[in-house]
Amino acid sequence: MANSLSIPTRPLPYGRQHITDADIAAVTAALQSDYLTQGPIVAEFEKQFAAYVGAQYAVAVSNGTAALHLCALALDVQPGQRVITTPLTFAASANCVRYCGGEVHFADIDPATGLIDLAKVRALLETRPKGYFTGLIPVDFAGLAVDLEAARTLADEFGLWVIEDSCHSPGGFFLDSQGREQQCGNGSFADLAIFSFHPVKHIATGEGGMITTNDERLFQRLLRLRTHGITRDPADLLREADGGWYMEMQELGYNYRLADLNCALGLSQLARADQGLARRRQLAARYDDAFAQTPGVTPLAPGRPGHAYHLYVIQIADRKGLYDFLKTRQIFAQVHYIPVHRMPYYEGLGWRAGDFPEAEKYYAHCLSIPLFPTLTDEEQDYVVASINEFSTRIKN
Ligand SMILES: *Cc1c(COP(=O)(O)O)cnc(C)c1O
Numbered sequence: 263m264a265n266s267l268s269i270p271t272r273p274l275p276y277g278r279q280h281i282t283d284a285d286i287a288a289v290t291a292a293l294q295s296d297y298l299t300q301g302p303i304v305a306e307f308e309k310q311f312a313a314y315v316g317a318q319y320a321v322a323v324s325n326g327t328a329a330l331h332l333c334a335l336a337l338d339v340q341p342g343q344r345v346i347t348t349p350l351t352f353a354a355s356a357n358c359v360r361y362c363g364g365e366v367h368f369a370d371i372d373p374a375t376g377l378i379d380l381a382k383v384r385a386l387l388e389t390r391p392k393g394y395f396t397g398l399i400p401v402d403f404a405g406l407a408v409d410l411e412a413a414r415t416l417a418d419e420f421g422l423w424v425i426e427d428s429c430h431s432p433g434g435f436f437l438d439s440q441g442r443e444q445q446c447g448n449g450s451f452a453d454l455a456i457f458s459f460h461p462v463k464h465i466a467t468g469e470g471g472m473i474t475t476n477d478e479r480l481f482q483r484l485l486r487l488r489t490h491g492i493t494r495d496p497a498d499l500l501r502e503a504d505g506g507w508y509m510e511m512q513e514l515g516y517n518y519r520l521a522d523l524n525c526a527l528g529l530s531q532l533a534r535a536d537q538g539l540a541r542r543r544q545l546a547a548r549y550d551d552a553f554a555q556t557p558g559v560t561p562l563a564p565g566r567p568g569h570a571y572h573l574y575v576i577q578i579a580d581r582k583g584l585y586d587f588l589k590t591r592q593i594f595a596q597v598h599y600i601p602v603h604r605m606p607y608y609e610g611l612g613w614r615a616g617d618f619p620e621a622e623k624y625y626a627h628c629l630s631i632p633l634f635p636t637l638t639d640e641e642q643d644y645v646v647a648s649i650n651e652f653s654t655r656i657k658n
Pocket residue numbers: 325326327328351352354355401427429430457458459460470471
């Protein structure tokens with residue numbers, strides 16, 4: 263079997279960008295235009311991205327972390343306020359609360375999906391009086407959408423806002439209680455949703471991010487916070503303008519803008535997003551089939567409708583062994599994630615090993631294997647054969 267396999271001519275990381283001639287032409291055109299930043303391509307990218315996820319408003323920002331920070335600011339997170347998120351995410355999902363002086367709390371994951379367990383969120387909420395917690399940040403981990411309808415019901419019962427961290431799930435959806443597809447980031451249930459355009463994500467702009475919402479007031483606030491807290495909009499001015507140059511800095515904001523150059527790349531990538539997503543799903547289905555015959559290799563949440571497959575995660579007893587073995591084959595798997603509460607910074611805030619046992623158990627055995635739109639069938643077969651070879655060796 264292994265002999266008939268062709269050995270890939272390039273290293274295989276867990277994720278990588280796909281840049282086409284059309285992308286390069288789009289960026290070149292932006293370079294030759296009048297605006298490198300603060301020009302019309304930003305608004306066009308926002309408009310098309312909002313339409314892609316089915317939201318009313320979108321705000322392009324410098325990266326996904328800036329998107330989270332602006333969301334926390336727009337929702338007025340104050341020092342001492344308590345916000346709940348999942349321990350199984352990139353640290354930025356939690357850090358945005360800390361930027362505003364808030365306290366991060368965690369609810370453990372459902373091991374069948376890797377998503378925050380809403381029953382555990384409810385249990386946590388019920389241990390305290392209403393008003394003790396102010397917000398919830400669920401994450402569409404690996405590309406599988408959180409049931410935001412259920413999250414919203416819970417949030418309303420306890421007076422929480424909701425930020426959906428959709429970095430892994432552009433194009434993903436969940437089925438609501440009526441069986442309708444609810445697109446990640448469509449603003450139907452969460453107050454705000456955020457995306458990242460880092461090159462390992464579905465859509466690459468170099469660095470970049472997006473916030474989507476259906477809330478006009480939050481949208482206006484985000485626009486101002488993104489650019490130093492400054493407004494020029496005559497309708498929003500607190501004082502009378504004394505000339506055409508007049509603008510007001512009304513609150514403390516940041517420079518979290520995304521340049522036209524980046525948005526030009528984003529627009530070009532967005533035009534191909536559905537193709538990339540279809541290929542991710544096709545590759546995931548091929549992995550599902552292949553590993554159905556591999557004892558000791560357990561895919562996370564296979565065959566779920568609406569999965570956007572940012573990551574393809576397998577669970578295996580000897581995770582380190584497989585990681586090291588794949589590296590010798592030029593296959594660069596990755597681990598997503600070391601649980602946030604186990605980071606030295608968060609341990610410094612009082613969290614400990616054992617606090618969230620499901621996330622910790624998951625972490626001990628998870629591995630994200632190559633999944634990106636340009637991965638060929640042959641390259642994928644090589645990944646599968648390498649994993650099979652490792653798992654047979656272990657057994658003998
Ligand atoms: C990538 C990512 C972020 C941060 O995005 P950046 O653009 O890298 O700042 C936040 N949350 C999750 C779940 C991510 O995967």
